[in-house]
Amino acid sequence: MRSGGRAVVLTLVAAGVWLFATPQLDPGTADFVAIPAPVAPVVEPPPLTLDELSARVDPTVVTLSASAGFSGVAGTGFVVAPDGIVLTNFHVVENAAEISAVHMGNGLIYDATVLGYDKSRDVAVVQLITAADLPVVELAPDPLPEVGDAVTAVGNASGAGVLVPAPGAVTALDQQVRTRSSVDGSGNTLERMIRVDADVRAGDSGGPLFDAWGRVVGVNTAGLSDEARNGTEFSPPQAPEAYAVPIAEAVSVLDQVLAGESGGTVHVGPTPYFGVSVRDVSVFENKPAIGAAVVSVTSDSPAEVLGLTAGDIIVTLDGTDIESSADLSEALIGAVPGDSAVVEWVDDTGVTSSGTVTLDEGTPTA
Numbered sequence: 001m002r003s004g005g006r007a008v009v010l011t012l013v014a015a016g017v018w019l020f021a022t023p024q025l026d027p028g029t030a031d032f033v034a035i036p037a038p039v040a041p042v043v044e045p046p047p048l049t050l051d052e053l054s055a056r057v058d059p060t061v062v063t064l065s066a067s068a069g070f071s072g073v074a075g076t077g078f079v080v081a082p083d084g085i086v087l088t089n090f091h092v093v094e095n096a097a098e099i100s101a102v103h104m105g106n107g108l109i110y111d112a113t114v115l116g117y118d119k120s121r122d123v124a125v126v127q128l129i130t131a132a133d134l135p136v137v138e139l140a141p142d143p144l145p146e147v148g149d150a151v152t153a154v155g156n157a158s159g160a161g162v163l164v165p166a167p168g169a170v171t172a173l174d175q176q177v178r179t180r181s182s183v184d185g186s187g188n189t190l191e192r193m194i195r196v197d198a199d200v201r202a203g204d205s206g207g208p209l210f211d212a213w214g215r216v217v218g219v220n221t222a223g224l225s226d227e228a229r230n231g232t233e234f235s236p237p238q239a240p241e242a243y244a245v246p247i248a249e250a251v252s253v254l255d256q257v258l259a260g261e262s263g264g265t266v267h268v269g270p271t272p273y274f275g276v277s278v279r280d281v282s283v284f285e286n287k288p289a290i291g292a293a294v295v296s297v298t299s300d301s302p303a304e305v306l307g308l309t310a311g312d313i314i315v316t317l318d319g320t321d322i323e324s325s326a327d328l329s330e331a332l333i334g335a336v337p338g339d340s341a342v343v344e345w346v347d348d349t350g351v352t353s354s355g356t357v358t359l360d361e362g363t364p365t366a
Contacts, residue, residue: 047212050165053152056214058163059105060137061207062086062128063156064112066096068363074159076207077101077126078216080254084110084131087250088206089221090117090124091179091188095363101128104163105135114364116257116268119329121245122179122190122221123253124206124364137208140215143248144194145170150212151196153220153242155204168198168240177243179222193243194218200242202226209244218244262334272335273362275301278325281313288350291315292328306343306357315352316344337361 048056064075075092079085086101093099099112110128117124128134145151149170157164172195179188196209200223209218223229223242231237253266262268278292287293291313297303308314314322317331318341335341337359344354 045213047150048214050152050167053210053214054154054163054165057137057154057208057210059135061104061154061163062101062110063104063161063163064088064092064099064101064126064206066093066099068095068097074156074161074203075205076155076163076203076220078137078206078208079103079128079134080136082132082134082136084128084134085115085254085258086112086126086128087219087254088124088126089219089245090119090122090364092206093117093124093126093364094119095365097363099126101126102161103128103131103134114271116253116262116266117364118253118266119188120190120265121249121253122188123219123245123250125254125257138215139247139251140211140217144173144246145211145217147172149217151198151217152210153196153198153200153204153207153244154210155200155207155220157201157203159203164201164204166198166200166204166240168196168242171195171197171241175243177222190221190243190245192246192249193221194246196242196244197240198242199223199229199240201229216247218246219250220244265330265333267333270337271362271364272332272337272339272359273302274332274357274359275303276308276314278314278328280324280326287313288348289313289315289346290324291322291346292325294345302357302360306355307353308343308345309347311348312345313347314343314345316342318342332359335359 060079062077064077066073077086077088080087093114101110101112112126112128115125115127147170153166154163175193175195177190177193200220204220207220208216209220211217221243228238256266257268260268275298277295279295281287281290281293294310294312296310297308320331322328340356340358342356346352
């Protein structure tokens with residue numbers, strides 16, 4: 001991350017203006033030209049106390065539970081439309097086969113489904129099935145807060161199922177941060193993040209970051225690990241440090257998902273399943289091609305049916321050149337389950353093969 005040269009890996013009253021006109025004689029009359037009425041100053045209401053903030057915003061927040069096989073993730077989300085459209089982090093729902101949400105206003109439990117997501121910005125859009133007439137958050141009027149602004153992160157801290165406010169302040173903008181999943185250890189680099197000194201914890205992911213008037217300025221995404229927060233026998237506790245996706249970035253993903261338009265880094269609809277894990281081919285490897293190197297192939301997957309094996313290098317997908325693992329992910333962004341695609345790959349001996357794969361339906365993933 002860019003922050004004063006440090007590298008951190010995380011486990012993820014306006015003044016009124018009065019307008020006057022100089023009196024002027026109308027050449028045809030002896031009357032003065034009318035003076036415009038003064039513009040009233042814009043004054044913000046006083047900031048909310050912590051109790052007032054909680055009373056206002058808690059009914060717009062949900063706690064989330066996402067499960068994949070024997071593993072599960074606890075997170076948070078917030079309602080942006082009365083019919084149960086919720087914003088959260090992608091990493092909360094990544095690979096989730098089942099998602100449930102508890103609405104903190106009415107106490108009801110909803111099954112949920114992922115409408116779309118953008119891993120590169122760690123944003124996901126979730127639908128609470130059967131939800132109606134839910135209260136929604138208010139979004140901040142400005143794209144970004146200012147350094148020094150008071151903020152409060154609200155979320156399902158430590159997965160306890162209750163909302164815990166974590167007050168703090170904005171300490172920096174436009175930050176780059178490397179995050180590490182607490183589930184599988186995978187990494188992701190996020191850009192344009194808001195840095196705060198609120199004590200964001202595991203379970204707060206996907207929750208809202210509110211300003212002093214209860215308006216959402218960001219999506220809580222990454223905070224210090226428990227070891228960093230509490231300290232160990234070898235290192236002292238670190239001061240709170242956390243990061244949030246600016247709300248404008250999250251709303252950009254939301255708008256694209258609701259428009260039903262996959263493209264760029266945003267995927268809309270059910271996730272296509274190929275059945276391979278891949279990595280980049282290092283320039284230092286003695287490989288016969290560049291592309292997405294197959295690390296493993298899942299049994300009974302479309303990739304196995306196609307004939308791919310570990311060590312193969314995928315070089316094209318439906319005529320699109322694949323030069324990295326990111327290229328393969330991007331090429332699949334617009335695909336949906338049931339789509340067919342022509343895959344070309346090179347094996348360890350340099351032999352090129354090709355075939356047509358039909359994608360199954362999978363869980364949200366990059």
